[in-house]
Amino acid sequence: MITIDLQHAKLSEEMSSYKETVKDIHHMIHNKTGKGNDFLGWVALPENYDKEEVALIKKTAAMLQEEVDVLLVCGIGGSYLGARAAIDALNGLFPTNKVEIIYVGNTFSSTYLAQVVDYLEDKEFAINVISKSGTTTETSIAFRVFKELAETRYGKEKAQRRIVATTDKARGALKTLATNEGYTTFVVPDDVGGRYSVLTGVGLFPIAMAGIDIEEMLGGAKEAMDLYNNEDLETNVAYQYGVARQMLHKAGYPAEMFVTYESQFTMVAEWWKQLFGESEGKESKGILPTSATFSTDLHSLGQFIQDGSKVVFETILQVATPAKDLTVPSDKDDLDNLNYLAGKSVDWVNKKACEGTIEAHVVTGNVPNILLSLDKMDAKGFGFMVYFFEKACAMSVYMLEVNPFDQPGVEVYKANMFKLLGKPGAK
Structure with missing residues (x-):
C-alpha cells in the first residue's frame, strides 16, 4: 500500500551496498538483540x-x-x-x-x-x-x-x-x-x-x-507487519526509505523535510517528527526532522528550499486517492483566466502542483526528493502507514548505532524546570 520513488533522491551510493547491514539490523529488531530491546513490543x-x-x-x-x-x-x-x-x-x-x-x-x-x-x-x-x-x-x-x-x-x-x-x-x-x-x-x-x-x-x-474503525486500523498495520517482516532490501520498501535517508545524511544533508499536500495531514507530520526526532537525535547524531504542508508553505518556505543553503532533503507523502474531491467550475467572464482548468478535479490540480514542485526543487534547486505514495488514507491505510514509518525508523536509527527507544535528553529541561518551580527534592 506504500510505494517509494527514489529517482529524484540524488543518491550517490548504490543502495545494494547496504544489503548486509540491513539484514543484520532486521534480525537485531526481530530477535531483540539491539539497544533498547525492551521496547520492541510494537513489532508484533x-x-x-x-x-x-x-x-x-x-x-x-x-x-x-x-x-x-x-x-x-x-x-x-x-x-x-x-x-x-x-x-x-x-x-x-x-x-x-x-x-x-x-x-x-x-x-x-x-x-x-x-x-x-x-x-x-x-x-x-x-x-x-x-x-x-x-x-x-x-x-x-x-x-x-x-x-x-x-x-x-x-x-x-x-x-x-x-x-x-x-x-x-x-x-x-x-x-x-x-x-x-x-x-x-x-x-x-x-x-x-x-x-x-x-x-x-x-x-x-x-x-x-x-x-x-480501530480494528480496520489494526488490520492495516498487520498487513504492513507481514509485508515488512522481510530482510531483503531490494523488496522491503520501509527499509529502502530508512536506508535512503541515512545515505542522504551521509552525503551532507542534515535535515529532512516531511511534506504533505493535504492540510488535514499536518498532525501526521507532527507525529512523524516526534517518531524520528526523539528516536534519532542522540549522541550528537541524527537528522533534524522538519515539515511543511504544500502548496501552502511553498509561498513561504518554498523560497528557502528552492534557493537557500542546501541543508534539506524532502520526503513527500502523497495519497493516490483523496477522501473527497471537487471539480473546478467554469465562469463565463473568466476574469481569473482559470477556465482552462474547468472540469478538472481539484485533486488533479494538487497532484500537478506536486509534480511541478518536485521538478523545480530537484532540477533547478538541486534538492533531493524521496516520494512515498500511499494508496488511500482510510483507517486501514493509516494503520499501514504507521507501521511503515515505525519499521523504517527502527532501521534508520540502528544504522546510526544509537538506541532508537530512549529519550534521555528530554529529562534535562524537566530537571531545570522542577528546580525553578521549587519542586521538593529537585536539584
Missing part, C-alpha cells in the same frame, strides 16, 4: 494486541458517544500525537462525527486551558487522561483542572464514569488514582514507548471515540 503488536482490551475500548467508546459532546484527550507527546494525527487525517478538519475531540495536557498555556474551560460551559464532556507515570507535569496540571470541573458539575459518581485513564497496568500515580476512583482503564504497555504507541490503548480509545 498488530498481531498480538490485547483483543479483550480492544473490545472494551469499543464498548466504552460506544457508551460515552451517547452521553457526551466532547472528549478531552489529556496527554503530551506520544500520548496524544498519534491519535490526533489519525483523527485529523481520517475525519478531516471539519469533522461530522458526534463527539468533538479536544486536546489538553500538552501545554502550560494558561490562556488555552482557560478557553477550553469556557468552551465546555454548555457542553457534556468526558476525559481520557493518558500518562504511564501519572506525574507528567503538563498533563497532570490539565487533568487536575478538568477533573475538578467534572466532579463539580456532575458529582463524584458521574464524573468517575466519564473519566478514562490510560496508564501503566500495575503501578504509578495515575494507576493508583484510577483504581481508587474506579475509572475505566486501558494499558500503556511496558514494552512500547510513547511515540510507538498509537496502535495501543493510548491511541485507540480517542480514535474510537472519533468514530473510526
Whole structure:
C-alpha cells in the first residue's frame, strides 16, 4: 500500500551496498538483540494486541458517544500525537462525527486551558487522561483542572464514569488514582514507548471515540507487519526509505523535510517528527526532522528550499486517492483566466502542483526528493502507514548505532524546570 520513488533522491551510493547491514539490523529488531530491546513490543503488536482490551475500548467508546459532546484527550507527546494525527487525517478538519475531540495536557498555556474551560460551559464532556507515570507535569496540571470541573458539575459518581485513564497496568500515580476512583482503564504497555504507541490503548480509545474503525486500523498495520517482516532490501520498501535517508545524511544533508499536500495531514507530520526526532537525535547524531504542508508553505518556505543553503532533503507523502474531491467550475467572464482548468478535479490540480514542485526543487534547486505514495488514507491505510514509518525508523536509527527507544535528553529541561518551580527534592 506504500510505494517509494527514489529517482529524484540524488543518491550517490548504490543502495545494494547496504544489503548486509540491513539484514543484520532486521534480525537485531526481530530477535531483540539491539539497544533498547525492551521496547520492541510494537513489532508484533498488530498481531498480538490485547483483543479483550480492544473490545472494551469499543464498548466504552460506544457508551460515552451517547452521553457526551466532547472528549478531552489529556496527554503530551506520544500520548496524544498519534491519535490526533489519525483523527485529523481520517475525519478531516471539519469533522461530522458526534463527539468533538479536544486536546489538553500538552501545554502550560494558561490562556488555552482557560478557553477550553469556557468552551465546555454548555457542553457534556468526558476525559481520557493518558500518562504511564501519572506525574507528567503538563498533563497532570490539565487533568487536575478538568477533573475538578467534572466532579463539580456532575458529582463524584458521574464524573468517575466519564473519566478514562490510560496508564501503566500495575503501578504509578495515575494507576493508583484510577483504581481508587474506579475509572475505566486501558494499558500503556511496558514494552512500547510513547511515540510507538498509537496502535495501543493510548491511541485507540480517542480514535474510537472519533468514530473510526480501530480494528480496520489494526488490520492495516498487520498487513504492513507481514509485508515488512522481510530482510531483503531490494523488496522491503520501509527499509529502502530508512536506508535512503541515512545515505542522504551521509552525503551532507542534515535535515529532512516531511511534506504533505493535504492540510488535514499536518498532525501526521507532527507525529512523524516526534517518531524520528526523539528516536534519532542522540549522541550528537541524527537528522533534524522538519515539515511543511504544500502548496501552502511553498509561498513561504518554498523560497528557502528552492534557493537557500542546501541543508534539506524532502520526503513527500502523497495519497493516490483523496477522501473527497471537487471539480473546478467554469465562469463565463473568466476574469481569473482559470477556465482552462474547468472540469478538472481539484485533486488533479494538487497532484500537478506536486509534480511541478518536485521538478523545480530537484532540477533547478538541486534538492533531493524521496516520494512515498500511499494508496488511500482510510483507517486501514493509516494503520499501514504507521507501521511503515515505525519499521523504517527502527532501521534508520540502528544504522546510526544509537538506541532508537530512549529519550534521555528530554529529562534535562524537566530537571531545570522542577528546580525553578521549587519542586521538593529537585536539584
